[in-house]
Amino acid sequence: MINILEYGAVGDGQTNDAPVIQKAIDTCAEQGGGVVLFPGGRTYSSGYVLLKSNVEVHLEPGAVWKASSNIEDYYPLRNNGKITAHESGLPSFLNSEYAGRPFHAFIYALGQENVTISGQGTIDGNESVFYGDDSGYHIEGSYYPRVPLLLLEDVKHLTIKEVRLTNCAFWTVHLVGCKDVLIDGIRLLNNLKMANSDGIDPDHCQNVRISNCHIECGDDAIVLKNSGDYKKYGPCENIVVTNCTLVSTSAAIKFGTEGESDFRNILVENCCISRSNRGISIQIRDNGNVENVIFSNIIMETRRFSYEWWGRAEAVCLTALDRKPGVKAGKIRNIRFQNITCEGENGIFLLGSEDNYIEDVTFEGIRLTLDKKSKWEINGYDKRPCQGEGEIYTKISGIYADYVKNVSFHDIQITKKEGILPFYEEDVTLGNVENVRIDVEEPEDGSQNGEE
Template sequence: MIYNVLEFGAKGDGKTNDAAAIQKAIDKCTGAGGGRVLLPGGYIYNSGSILLKSNVEFHLEMGAVLKASDDLNDYYPLANGGKIVAHESGLPSFLNSEYNGRPFHAFIYGYDQENVAITGFGTIDANEAIFYGDNSGYHIEGTYYPRIPLMLLEKFNHLTIRDVKLVNCAFWTVHLVGCNDVLIEGIRLLNNLQMANSDGIDPDHCTNVRIIGCHIECGDDAIVLKNSGDYKQYGPCENIVISNCTLISTSAAIKFGTEGESDFRNVLVENCTISKSNRGISIQIRDGGNVENVVFSNITIETRRFSHEWWGRAEPICITAHDRKPGVKAGKIKNVRFENISCKGENGIFIRGSEDNYIEDVSFENIHLTLEKNSRWEIEGYDIRPCQGDGLIRTKISGIYAEYARDIRFEHVKIQVAESMRPFYKQDVTLSHSQEITI
């Protein structure tokens, strides 16, 4: 059964708030046992918040645009009574990352639903411009934090997101919380590369997730696994497959953390291409959750420095475990495999635990690393933010840097250094406070 939103009163003129008409179609569809809610092509549907419900395929035809409202009063309140306040610390987002995972509002929202799909070759526009704050020319800070995600779906079972184009989000774009059996396939996610916190896909305490064949560009992490504090009841983020994706990020293309209140385990990342990114792969553990049983294979990574606001110093692979603050003990990182990885950019592989929390049992096999200068920014060591202090290790770089690590194995690793990098280069391998490193 098809439920055409135009038949429920939607105007599609880009001005009228069509949220009520769209919601009426969704409610009718789910109430009748399920079907397709159709947004026909050739229209712009201005809208406030939409609540997705069970057994509904929300389908945007080619040429259909669902655009988020300019008016913050049109969004569904989630926390704080819907009242928007400034970030508690008053600091910009690149200095303070403490966030429990629950925003004040959401654009497309749902809770405790099953058998839901978002499909079609239409576009969902999250209207980022209404959230612009300070702009350095390289980094746009939002007017408040946390801002409105394009999509926040909590406790969904059997969820599919396929083919749609998601654009212009000023915060976490696809935030999935406590979801099980998720397929995200063939989507195009295009955010402003200067917009702070505009993550791409954030599976948060999710299980059995497949992210396949997607293209993502965003000004923050492209695909990031999280375990946020407010949703700890959903348990670990586990049984995740990420494959055949192309990724561009001004932070990290693929990241674990930093929100990590539960474990990350049983993750496979394969056949992906990362380009023009500030970091390639980043495992950043700052809370109590552990990381184990993870494989990265058949990946190409190209990195370059961006401005100081973005975490990272062009490391293709970065693995760090540090306490977020006194009294918050970071979890362990172990049993992680990197296989058949080709890296090119302005920094080397960086591994750093802490004095009482060594990173261990990590292997690298068939790694090709080329260091070359390709940005206007300085080369200045390594970045361990978020942490206590400024988080910068100011030193010449190495092809491989390991500190507070043990049982780390390298096999068939080739490091090439272009002349453009010689002034910033220290040596192929730097080891400090590390044990059982095999190269």
């Protein structure tokens, strides 16, 4: 075990301790591996650090590892670290096309094995350094993409456990091409107003287990990606998310929108979602397909969080739409939703396209209670990002499905509270559908007529 204080770290929250931390990690790796210890009761300000094979970074309770306020202290990943504004010139809630590679990284690893981050200390991303426009409900970053807290690429046998991750202004845990990943018992607490501050982003990763975590963030909490710059690492597959509590101003659980490869063989179970702008969202805009996915035993509460965030408080949102001309969106097929309970401001929204139907989706054991919960208008559905108009302005339905086939709803109950009635159209709205079966049962209070 190497104590970074004994190597010369100051831990006064001002001095850049990165050179000392890096020396401790390098020495530990050269000696065959071990633990690099951050003693509690101090704040270790730091520029970038590179993690190495067979090294566990352990933060004691009360230890804070805080990202530097100086952008020049971060690891340059492209263009010699030269920052440019968002390429489209638009705010990220209108257009956030992203190939996956940021300009800089704070804590970075590439091509390592047996890497662990552990302990009950805190890693702080120092988000305020990256503030741009603030509407009062949504903070746009000063540039895009900003600095992730952890960017771990091509790491085999990776473990992140128990630590507290906070105040990140971009993707917090970005895992790229990693294999055999265990994330267990972490607390991830970001500013609910900060744009793009995703929680955990497995990107082209295989054999991932995310369990027993609590995540609060402005943007998606757990989101699977297959971004363009990392396509060589293959699909996102063999992933389990279980026993997590999630809060999000975008989607609590999402696949996409970056989807250059396939998503398959994924289980999401035993999770509680609260105060989220969407519950579960699969947004396919690129060539990758989604198949063999089960969502089960999930309780959620949704509400709208202003117009900047994608979504209209849908419990479940599946969309397969072309993002731009010449790029055909992949297929969504073989998806199962079982034992889902939601109380929120919107229902189930399924939208494919004329030449790309959503296929083979089953909903069973769904309890949906609709009620007005926020001050924001209830005015339909959100298709963003997409070509043309991004929103469907209409009264809502319990189930809205267009361009879908071989979809079934069994043991479904829809309850409408008084607050939702002025904004409610009907229980089921169907557009272009093939072989769709809907079996809506009457709730015990008799507020809903059964229909088939």
